[in-house]
Amino acid sequence: MNAKALKKVLFIDRDGVIVEETQVDSLEKIRFIPHVMEALRTIRRQTDYLLVMVSNQDGVGTPSFPMEDFKLCHDRIIQILEGEDASFDDQRIDFSLPQDGCPGRKPGTAMLADYMDGQYDLENSFMIGDRASDMQLARNLGCSGIWFHEGHEGGEGIVLETSSWLEVASFLTGCDMEHRKAHIVRTTKETSIDLTVDLDGNGRGCIETGIGFFDHMLEQLVRHGRLDVEAHLEGDTWVDEHHSVEDMALCLGKAVLSALGDKRGIQRYGFDLLCMDEVHCEVSMDFSGRSDLVFDGRFSREYVGSFPTEMIRHFFKSFSNEARCSLYIAFSDGNAHHQAEAVFKAFARALRMAVRRISGSDEVVSTKGVLE
Numbered sequence: 276m277n278a279k280a281l282k283k284v285l286f287i288d289r290d291g292v293i294v295e296e297t298q299v300d301s302l303e304k305i306r307f308i309p310h311v312m313e314a315l316r317t318i319r320r321q322t323d324y325l326l327v328m329v330s331n332q333d334g335v336g337t338p339s340f341p342m343e344d345f346k347l348c349h350d351r352i353i354q355i356l357e358g359e360d361a362s363f364d365d366q367r368i369d370f371s372l373p374q375d376g377c378p379g380r381k382p383g384t385a386m387l388a389d390y391m392d393g394q395y396d397l398e399n400s401f402m403i404g405d406r407a408s409d410m411q412l413a414r415n416l417g418c419s420g421i422w423f424h425e426g427h428e429g430g431e432g433i434v435l436e437t438s439s440w441l442e443v444a445s446f447l448t449g450c451d452m453e454h455r456k457a458h459i460v461r462t463t464k465e466t467s468i469d470l471t472v473d474l475d476g477n478g479r480g481c482i483e484t485g486i487g488f489f490d491h492m493l494e495q496l497v498r499h500g501r502l503d504v505e506a507h508l509e510g511d512t513w514v515d516e517h518h519s520v521e522d523m524a525l526c527l528g529k530a531v532l533s534a535l536g537d538k539r540g541i542q543r544y545g546f547d548l549l550c551m552d553e554v555h556c557e558v559s560m561d562f563s564g565r566s567d568l569v570f571d572g573r574f575s576r577e578y579v580g581s582f583p584t585e586m587i588r589h590f591f592k593s594f595s596n597e598a599r600c601s602l603y604i605a606f607s608d609g610n611a612h613h614q615a616e617a618v619f620k621a622f623a624r625a626l627r628m629a630v631r632r633i634s635g636s637d638e639v640v641s642t643k644g645v646l647e
Contacts, residue, residue: 281396282325285318285447286387286416287363289330291405292423294352300344302351309477313632314440314452315361321448327390328366329402329412331381335370382411391416401434403443421446441475452632457533459526465518466510472530474630476503484508484523486516488582492619493523500623516586524590528597535630538562543640545629551617554609558621560629561601563641568592572606572614579611587615591622600629 371377379386402413413420510519
């Protein structure tokens, strides 16, 4: 048989690679690895690999891990993956314990024997796993290993070591799916700002502006926008908050615009509706290359603590100017703290949608062919 006609396979571990490493015996324990949906969807659409889940599930069927608990969670994982167009073509799961010496248990190959019968192009296939035993399985199968972990240990047949699904997808498809990051340093007589933004983060970071309520609002942006942000600001707060809030917004807008690059493959438009207790908020945005702000709402108090609520509108105006986006924000009456928090949360979720990459696309979402 012509080697070109042979099917290539991605053998992929489950725990620690698809979902977080733990005994997943309740629905509450299901936690997907960041970007796994996006990466698998892109791999399925851009390549002809068969996706085969290969997993050891120690002691399923014993009193400490009943089969019904495993099946409930596993079926939900598979259902979610299928709903995201990130489904698997096959599943091979071993339920033995290490001391059983089962030949089907990784790194043994018995449960994958039919993939070794000459019908598959194992030389150009990969095993993606987070353990050394997965890399040994790759060698036993005669394929290459992608070691999903942090650090670099090397080893025979290992072609990639990473803890990023975006890097895995980039490697396998040739598409640029690396993290979109920007680093901004801005120093004036009024403020000094060092800001790093990762649009493809996990909602983590450290923000220090010296203004407590402002930090609290920016933390909403990080968590609900799933941005990774490191921000340190020193400003002339003995004057007032104005320069610090304005300059941070300018830097944030500039960082987002820089990280987006030429905006190929992004959704471009984002919107969100949410409530924060008694407050209802609506945000929509368009990374059109043209800045505009509509801010429809009145805060019930002039200050939240010592923070002037008028600066919230100014923050978003400054952001839209530098990010070159049109931004619409509307919110109802209510507690001023809830109003502000609702605005930042809805903005974060709309931003997350707008910058999201369309799987497998490098097109600019514009009839003009460019988003300047």
